[in-house]
């Protein structure tokens with residue numbers, strides 16, 4: 001029997017790198033510790049326990065994780081430092097060799113993290129230490145660690161799925177997070193009800209490959225969204241990144257008729273060249289991708305579509321990049337999330353002979369970022385003069401304007417009115433703000 005009373009009165013600091021999934025998982029770890037009497041260290045306050053949730057999506061992400069760990073050790077002398085997440089899973093020894101790191105646990109053992117911290121605080125000799133990182137082969141990971149981030153944000157991030165079975169040639173995520181798995185629909189509905197009980201209005205469904213939901217419970221993502229749609233009190237759902245081949249016409253049609261699923265999709269394309277998609281071992285071609293975008297726009301003309309693209313993948317010749325650029329330009333989409341390809345140890349892509357130089361990668365990334373700015377600007381411009389419903393987010397600084405998002409994910413700015421925190425209001429969209437990344441709006445009514 002573990003005695004968690006050692007946690008009572010301790011202060012913890014949390015550091016999360018990477019995706020929304022990591023944020024949701026850190027939030028759940030924080031809630032568990034809070035239930036044992038641990039408070040969150042305020043900014044500038046020295047913590048007794050530091051938890052670092054890492055990411056390994058690129059070489060840059062690895063480097064940022066190492067820098068963050070060094071800074072945390074320096075800023076919180078004497079604290080117990082526990083490192084978890086994808087980078088911890090893939091490079092446990094490297095992290096445990098950093099002086100000052102006490103615990104390293106990988107993806108599968110995340111649920112053991114609290115117990116490991118507890119053992120260390122008790123000074124238990126059998127506890128895990130930095131000489132012995134706790135990781136397992138992620139492909140064997142079978143546990144689903146349920147998570148839902150809450151607290152600081154107006155939006156909640158509900159983890160519905162973890163892991164991936166696709167093994168795209170450039171990606172290490174399946175090695176870090178293991179095979180695709182999920183919680184049950186019943187458990188997701190229950191978590192959505194808890195969000196309502198806490199006053200939450202918007203949930204973003206997150207996962208590594210969320211369209212693959214249901215593999216371990218013999219359910220489907222379509223079943224999941226239908227069930228969540230019935231939860232009274234949730235005003236908005238958004239679906240985070242979903243693979244185009246798993247974004248079925250059935251799902252698109254359902255969202256177009258739902259009052260709760262917002263006209264907003266995020267679809268990874270990665271390359272607009274069929275040859276590069278083949279080298280990446282993606283599960284679709286450009287024709288399928290175009291069909292998805294066109295179907296969405298046909299049913300939801302004002303839908304916001306964000307698209308992930310990668311530049312400088314091995315094998316992306318100049319000709320293939322130009323083809324990709326023209327394809328992306330021709331799509332009726334609202335924003336690009338541009339990633340520069342980074343060589344990852346252990347991936348199949350390293351066998352592809354054609355390598356793109358760093359300078360060329362930079363030029364391609366810049367061109368796509370400019371295209372993205374243009375597309376977002378055009379999308380926003382098209383909405384000026386229209387009315388929209390906006391969910392306003394909490395701002396701690398009352399001197400700053402309030403921000404929120406329309407149903408179709410346009411960022412909106414309003415003069416600060418604290419009583420409108422976490423409220424849905426109707427506004428008229430008027431003009432770009434100074435930095436052009438939001439539309440200024442006039443309040444028409446609140447609900």
Ligand code: SF4
Pocket residue numbers: 164165166167168171172173174208209243
């Ligand atoms: S779908 Fe491909 S890119 Fe996405 S996590 Fe799986 S392997 Fe990685």
